[in-house]
Amino acid sequence: MASTAGPGHGAAADTPRPPGGGATVRVRLLAAVVALTATALSVAGATSLALQLRDADARIDDSLERAVTAVRALEVGQPDPAAPEDLEARVPWPSVDLLLQKAVQNRVPGEHEGVVALQDDVLRWRPAPETGAVRLDTDRELMTWLAEVVAEDAGASRPRTVRTDVTEYRLVAVPVRVPAQPESRGLVVVAFDRPALTAGVWRIFATYSAVGILVLAAVSAVAWFVVGRMLRPVRMLRDTVRRVTESDLSERIAVLGKDDLADLAGSVNAMLDRLERAFGSQRELLDDVGHELRTPLTIVRGHLELLDPSDAADVRATQALALDELDRMQRLVDDLVTLATADRPDFVRPAPVDVGRLTDDVLEKARGLGEQRFVVVSRADVTARVDAQRITQAWLQLLANAVRFSAAGSAVRLGSEVAGGRLLLWVRDEGPGVPPEEEERIFERFHRGQADRVQHGAGLGLPIVAAIAAAHGGRVFLEHPPPGAGPGVVFVLDLPAVGLVDGASDVSLELAEPHR
Structure with missing residues (x-):
């Protein structure tokens, strides 16, 4: 094709x-x-x-x-006429000719069969024409061959095939002798017309x-x-x-039936769906990257054009603004590089990690993200095989999101636990939550919700989290707190508990509620 x-x-x-x-x-x-x-x-x-x-x-x-x-x-001999009928007494034949005559008379030719008798290479007897026997004597080539057989006394009496211009014969040539005429040789020939049969x-x-x-x-x-x-x-x-x-x-291809070709058509349609989404994401990526880079470049260019070199205060302010915009572009480039390398086999490098200590380390690093109260609700005192740096990166990204969308002084809860052979790392905030119409798209690249647009987010944070989870063979998903548990939203990193050593969980006394 x-x-x-x-x-x-x-x-x-x-x-x-x-x-x-x-x-x-x-x-x-x-x-x-x-x-x-x-x-x-x-x-x-x-x-x-x-x-x-x-x-x-x-x-x-x-x-x-x-x-x-x-x-x-x-x-062997002819029946003795003087002997009683119940005895099989025989007397020698007086002549070869009489023996040949009797042999031809006794043979009733079948379909496509012929019989002849020769004495000293001379034809002596043949069936009467009315018997319907094959006329062997009319085939000169066959008769010549039979005369040679008599002359050579080739009395093997075995079936053989003879081909002539007339037809192909399957025959036996049986030589006979009688004691009364030892010098005379006889030959009884029985032949079938093989092609006719x-x-x-x-x-x-x-x-x-x-x-x-x-x-x-x-x-x-x-x-x-x-x-x-x-x-x-x-x-x-x-x-x-x-x-x-x-x-x-x-x-798209119309899928007809339920056979392998129908499966092929369905697979191609699915591939086209993925390509369409990929090309759409590619176009959105180019548009968004162009927009995200164009804005800081325009800001820096505009301030540099209006810069008064003789005004030290203006130079310092422009320098600070340019550095800030360059830092923002650098973060965008770093995020794009992270997503571009997410499919590589060395994107994550799992090693035995103390999950309880990792939880405490993430808590310490999260304190510098904002003025919220960070609380560890549960701590899984286990050892599992994960990439500590990538997990820390994803966890801090979820905490950074919680800080961006929740008020100062509010509680941001985090925890780790093992349930059903899975390692769960989660973050819960007390912010306004995620609108239902955006829940399915928040993990797409460059998708920005209304709050993201207000805060000038690039829409790459949660996709990076999803890529890190997928590289570990897991996923990230969103949950809402149960009714009556207060506002906010819960983001959960659901990872396979590979290399688990101890499945006990240590729950904080400050807030003993589950993350769900």
């Missing part, structure tokens, strides 16, 4: 196709289905044909072996081949239709991706 061009590389519809064109997926799948079906039909047909031909040959050879047995039994098998195979071709055509038509239906979401995906541009990511 075609791939979209990245931002700044033009529309996805301009993406070139692979050199040489190449067959479509539909054609390749159809070719594979047709090839597999044709192979299966061919193997099945060839196997069936081979088995039926082998069975036909086995039946022919069995009949020939029975003919040899009958001739050998007859060669196997013609039925070949007709069946021809019918099978014709049906196989029809089946192959039907399979091809059905496969073309089915593969087309199956690949419809892929074509829709291709067309949708081609229509997607860096300025329009609103295209």
Whole structure:
């Protein structure tokens, strides 16, 4: 399928196709289905044909072996007319010719079977025409070959195949002798017209081949239709991706059915949703960064243009203002760098940390954030694997937010505890709380609530907290105090309690209420 061009590389519809064109997926799948079906039909047909031909040959050879047995039994002698009927007395044959005559008479030719008898390479006996036997004597090439067999006395009496211009024979040539004429040699030949006997098998195979071709055509038509239906979401995906541009990511694929291709379409739609949000955030990022940097730059430029170098007081005031604005830009750049490195594997470096001591350290550092009363409500005296610096950074950010949005002298509570295999670090203030319509967006980059806009916040503090929590395999979320517990809001860092040593919690006597 075609791939979209990245931002700044033009529309996805301009993406070139692979050199040489190449067959479509539909054609390749159809070719594979047709090839597999044709192979299966061919193997099945060839196997069936081979088995039926082998069975036909086995039946022919069995009949020939029975003919040899009958001739050998007859060669022993003829029945004695003077002996009683219940005895099987035999007397020698007086001549080879009489033995050959009897052998031909006793053999009733079957379908496509012929019998001849030769004496000293001369044809002596054959069945009458009305028997329907194959006329072996009319095949000159066969008769010449039989004369050579008599001359060589090749009396193996085994079935063999002989091909002539007339047909292909499967036959036995049985040499016979009688004591009365030791110098005379006889030959009884029983032969089958093999192509005539196997013609039925070949007709069946021809019918099978014709049906196989029809089946192959039907399979091809059905496969073309089915593969087309199956690949419809892929074509829709291709067309949708081609229509997607860096300025329009609103295209979506219709999800049809519940198969793997439907899952693919849903996944691509989800990817487009993420891209749309990412590009939207990127544009907002550029707009917000431009705005945040443009304001201090404008302020510094304006004051520098109006600076009176001869007025020392004006120089000092302008210097202080410029340094203050530069510090604000530096904080913004530092926050952006922090968020940019949040996806790196070394963003956090977990190590065993005493959570109780970390709680006390954060409390001491928080006292310089404002004039609020900072109170540790619960302290988890455990050791867990976390990045102490990043956790301190996130925790202080939550405390800084609490200071910004609560009155001086009000209580800001913090605590740590272990519950359900999770390490919970939280902050609660007594401020006005977060409006319901903003609760879902406060962790988005550069999202600033109304209070943030008044206080000129950049909207990066809570996203940094969320990134630090995610890097630890956890999350940050907002809760409201239960009814009757007073105003404010609770921010909770919910982290997996990895490497936990002791799960006991030490609760402060000053405020023994849970954070929820």
